[in-house]
Amino acid sequence: MQIAPLEITTYRNLERAKYPFCPGCGHTFVLDHLNAALVKLQLDPQKTVIVTDIGCVGMSDQYFDVNAFHGLHGRAITYATGIKLARPELNVVVLMGDGGLGIGGAHLLSAARRNIGITVLVFNNLNFGMTGGEHSVTTPHGGVTASTRGGNLERPLDVCATVSVNGASFVYRGTAFDKELPDRIAEAITTPGFALLDIWELCTAYYVPNNKFSKNELLQTMQTLGLPSGVLQRMDNPELSRAYREQNVGALGRTPLPPEPIEKKYDSALAATTRIVLAGAAGGKVKSTASALALGAMYSGLWATQRDDYPTTVMSGYSVSEVILSRDEILYMGIAKPDILVIITPEGLTQVPRQLRAMDETQTVYVVPELADQIETRARKIIFNFERAAAGKKSLAVMTTAAIVRHADLYPLAAFREAISAGQRADIAVENLKAVDASERIL
Amino acid sequence: MREFIDGAEAIARGAFAAGCNFFAGYPITPATPILLRMLRELPKTSGVGIQGEDEIASIGMCLGAAMTGAKAMTATSGPGLSLYSENIGLAITGEVPLVIVDVMRLGPATGGATTVSQGDVQFLRWVTSGGFPIIALCPSSIAECYSLTQHAFNLAERFRAPVFIATDKEMMSAQQSVNTDAFEKIEIINRVAAPAGGEFVPYQTKKLADIPAFAPIGGEQLTRLTGSMHDERGMLTKKTSAVNKTSRHLWQKIQAHRDELEFTKLDAQEGAATLVVSYGITARSATEAVRHTRAAGKLASSLIIQSLWPLPKRALRESMRGISRVIVPELNFGQYRQEVERIALSLDPRPEVIGVDRVDGELITPQEIEELFGRG
Ligand SMILES: Cc1ncc(C[n+]2csc(CCOP(=O)(O)OP(=O)(O)O)c2C)c(N)n1
Ligand code: SF4
Ligand SMILES: [Mg+2]
Numbered sequence: 042m043q044i045a046p047l048e049i050t051t052y053r054n055l056e057r058a059k060y061p062f063c064p065g066c067g068h069t070f071v072l073d074h075l076n077a078a079l080v081k082l083q084l085d086p087q088k089t090v091i092v093t094d095i096g097c098v099g100m101s102d103q104y105f106d107v108n109a110f111h112g113l114h115g116r117a118i119t120y121a122t123g124i125k126l127a128r129p130e131l132n133v134v135v136l137m138g139d140g141g142l143g144i145g146g147a148h149l150l151s152a153a154r155r156n157i158g159i160t161v162l163v164f165n166n167l168n169f170g171m172t173g174g175e176h177s178v179t180t181p182h183g184g185v186t187a188s189t190r191g192g193n194l195e196r197p198l199d200v201c202a203t204v205s206v207n208g209a210s211f212v213y214r215g216t217a218f219d220k221e222l223p224d225r226i227a228e229a230i231t232t233p234g235f236a237l238l239d240i241w242e243l244c245t246a247y248y249v250p251n252n253k254f255s256k257n258e259l260l261q262t263m264q265t266l267g268l269p270s271g272v273l274q275r276m277d278n279p280e281l282s283r284a285y286r287e288q289n290v291g292a293l294g295r296t297p298l299p300p301e302p303i304e305k306k307y308d309s310a311l312a313a314t315t316r317i318v319l320a321g322a323a324g325g326k327v328k329s330t331a332s333a334l335a336l337g338a339m340y341s342g343l344w345a346t347q348r349d350d351y352p353t354t355v356m357s358g359y360s361v362s363e364v365i366l367s368r369d370e371i372l373y374m375g376i377a378k379p380d381i382l383v384i385i386t387p388e389g390l391t392q393v394p395r396q397l398r399a400m401d402e403t404q405t406v407y408v409v410p411e412l413a414d415q416i417e418t419r420a421r422k423i424i425f426n427f428e429r430a431a432a433g434k435k436s437l438a439v440m441t442t443a444a445i446v447r448h449a450d451l452y453p454l455a456a457f458r459e460a461i462s463a464g465q466r467a468d469i470a471v472e473n474l475k476a477v478d479a480s481e482r483i484l
Numbered sequence: 485m486r487e488f489i490d491g492a493e494a495i496a497r498g499a500f501a502a503g504c505n506f507f508a509g510y511p512i513t514p515a516t517p518i519l520l521r522m523l524r525e526l527p528k529t530s531g532v533g534i535q536g537e538d539e540i541a542s543i544g545m546c547l548g549a550a551m552t553g554a555k556a557m558t559a560t561s562g563p564g565l566s567l568y569s570e571n572i573g574l575a576i577t578g579e580v581p582l583v584i585v586d587v588m589r590l591g592p593a594t595g596g597a598t599t600v601s602q603g604d605v606q607f608l609r610w611v612t613s614g615g616f617p618i619i620a621l622c623p624s625s626i627a628e629c630y631s632l633t634q635h636a637f638n639l640a641e642r643f644r645a646p647v648f649i650a651t652d653k654e655m656m657s658a659q660q661s662v663n664t665d666a667f668e669k670i671e672i673i674n675r676v677a678a679p680a681g682g683e684f685v686p687y688q689t690k691k692l693a694d695i696p697a698f699a700p701i702g703g704e705q706l707t708r709l710t711g712s713m714h715d716e717r718g719m720l721t722k723k724t725s726a727v728n729k730t731s732r733h734l735w736q737k738i739q740a741h742r743d744e745l746e747f748t749k750l751d752a753q754e755g756a757a758t759l760v761v762s763y764g765i766t767a768r769s770a771t772e773a774v775r776h777t778r779a780a781g782k783l784a785s786s787l788i789i790q791s792l793w794p795l796p797k798r799a800l801r802e803s804m805r806g807i808s809r810v811i812v813p814e815l816n817f818g819q820y821r822q823e824v825e826r827i828a829l830s831l832d833p834r835p836e837v838i839g840v841d842r843v844d845g846e847l848i849t850p851q852e853i854e855e856l857f858g859r860g
Contacts (some may be wrong), residue, residue, distance in 0.1 A: 111710040123548025151537040289527035297525035372768035375847040
């Protein structure tokens with residue numbers, strides 16, 4: 042025999058029958074409407090979570106028998122987004138004040154844009170209740186608060202218009218006195234995408250006495266400001282947590298970050314750890330050449346490290362790469378004193394004065410003819426000769442490096458060639474291999 | 485098997501090995517490579533990766549996801565860590581498992597985006613208000629990026645707490661050949677699940693130092709998380725006894741397990757009078773300095789710290805016993821040296837503690853450390 046599940050008659054925590062709010066506080070009414078909406082929907086409490094912001098409204102989750110997440114001021118939407126992204130089947134309801142709305146404004150905008158399937162109830166009592174009645178982003182112009190004694194000079198935020206233009210699926214504005222509120226909250230919760238209700242209400246401790254406010258003034262203010270009420274938007278756009286999964290079905294089951302082994306195929310005669318600096322210009326293939334230099338070394342059974350330095354604007358200025366080759370694992374990865382320094386452009390030269398000063402007779406500077414005169418160093422100076430192999434700007438790094446691989450006998454040139462073929466796009470590799478061929482004639 | 489990878493790749497691989505299935509972050513040099521890898525790879529294991537609208541949202545999303553049972557990670561650098569601060573407090577008090585990578589760059593403020601530093605060491609220790617303990621691991625090799633990331637997830641699960649991986653620009657972006665066959669796969673630890681049936685009391689523990697069992701949002705039992713001072717049911721309280729209990733629990737749950745949280749590598753040489761204490765990228769120069777010193781026929785000892793916080797007091801004290809000089813090289817103004825000095829004060833004979841501080845964006849060279857050995 043099938044037993045019909047019991048109807049849930051309330052989602053309120055009956056051990057906490059009485060709310061903690063001031064007499065007449067609007068939060069009381071909104072929470073009762075929320076309870077009515079939950080009862081209407083008969084949501085599974087286990088599949089439902091109330092995410093509260095801070096402020097008087099932030100105490101609300103303790104009065105319900107559903108899951109609860111009570112986080113930081115203004116950040117409720119971020120936790121709700123994380124919960125929904127991780128578990129799209131959950132009903133996620135955010136309760137936040139107009140204070141939270143202001144401090145967390147960036148999250149509100151993004152939640153609407155993303156159309157994340159959460160429901161946000163804004164308990165909009167036009168001021169900060171908990172901290173003593175200061176003004177918020179929704180305090181009307183002229184509103185008297187603890188922090189705007191002479192009347193608020195700022196313009197109030199139109200929350201509904203803001204989230205509407207940014208793609209919210211369901212938007213409603215009303216007051217805590219609305220009879221239809223349970224239905225509208227229920228509709229918001231069943232909306233797949235982002236839903237927001239801007240619910241105006243009274244803070245009887247502060248905004249009411251400070252402004253001789255009542256229900257009538259509340260409605261009047263909404264009208265004076267020209268803010269429409271009722272359902273303001275219903276849209277049917279893809280909800281983020283589901284769209285994410287749909288977009289990614291194809292990826293499922295593939296191995297994340299599979300290993301990319303590098304086989305030893307050649308032998309290197311290199312005995313001592315060799316520290317190499319390539320100093321050139323951005324856009325001159327310095328970094329990719331350094332990668333090929335390191336990869337070729339690994340094909341030859343050596344250990345390698347590579348560090349690249351370039352300005353944050355990657356397409357202009359200098360580009361300096363450091364490569365260390367060794368028979369053993371490399372610990373210290375800096376190069377204070379290079380064994381080989383390759384200077385191929387003026388931009389590169391500006392970056393290496395310290396290294397030039399540090400180098401001695403046992404080390405070598407390789408330099409293009411145009412810059413040779415500007416180099417002052419104790420190191421051996423070797424000048425490339427391009428008379429028999431003119432190098433274009435683009436092939437300078439590859440050509441000079443290939444020449445050095447051979448000249449300094451780092452490892453077989455075939456390994457460098459193979460590194461270029463393996464690590465670079467086919468058409469670029471073809472160009473670069475031509476430069477390697479030509480490199481024989483420059484040293 | 486040799487591979488040519490950077491620390492970001494190894495941290496991401498470690499995260500997958502540990503079961504990470506949620507990542508949210510905001511682009512910032514030098515942490516972006518971790519973000520991009522996680523976003524690209526997570527869909528393959530039905531995980532979720534997202535770029536938040538800012539760092540506050542990113543860590544917030546991680547906290548939300550973690551409370552549904554996800555193993556979450558985020559990665560940032562100094563400016564972003566500053567924005568994480570308040571939510572790190574939430575993770576501590578709400579007891580949320582979370583792994584946070586801090587790729588240190590030169591600070592303060594925007595500082596040097598592409599410049600190496602170890603300037604966040606004390607910032608990590610006191611990263612949020614209230615003065616509660618945190619756990620921070622610090623790899624000094626690609627292999628440790630992989631193993632310590634797994635440990636970070638395990639510790640986050642075991643202690644229901646945020647766990648930091650403190651690393652730096654060079655560790656993340658320098659490519660290195662590594663033998664990935666030697667990567668250590670760590671056995672996965674999961675948070676202790678609440679027993680089925682009966683009412684679940686979210687923050688109930690038998691002893692102050694115990695870790696509360698976990699029930700996910702959306703699971704069989706209703707659960708609560710709160711960032712407010714709470715009783716064991718997760719309800720706001722100002723009751724002195726409950727406040728005292730929660731505060732002391734948050735303190736004890738880490739402090740009482742300090743022995744479990746000490747990760748260090750000691751390479752002591754019989755009779756050595758000088759010890760170098762180092763961590764992260766700087767440990768590599770220290771290791772080289774020790775090798776050179778020994779090769780020159782002199783004695784030298786080394787202690788590498790893999791768990792910066794809580795301070796591995798036992799290992800520090802034991803390694804410093806009988807030592808007359810301790811060298812602490814750091815890419816800051818001696819942030820860890822002051823901890824080592826405090827330990828030195830408790831020893832008799834008391835070793836002299838000297839630092840090598842570099843704040844110019846360059847790595848400390850092995851020679852800078854070696855010279856100090858030589859003077860011993
Ligand atoms: C980061 C941060 N700043 C300030 C506060 C102090 N604070 C607590 S509640 C609140 C405002 C609450 O106003 P609102 O969101 O409108 O909620 P209400 O009290 O009106 O329900 C503020 C500023 C805080 N908790 N966190
Ligand atoms: S201070 Fe205002 S918002 Fe807070 S409980 Fe009192 S009336 Fe309600
Ligand atoms: Mg308010």
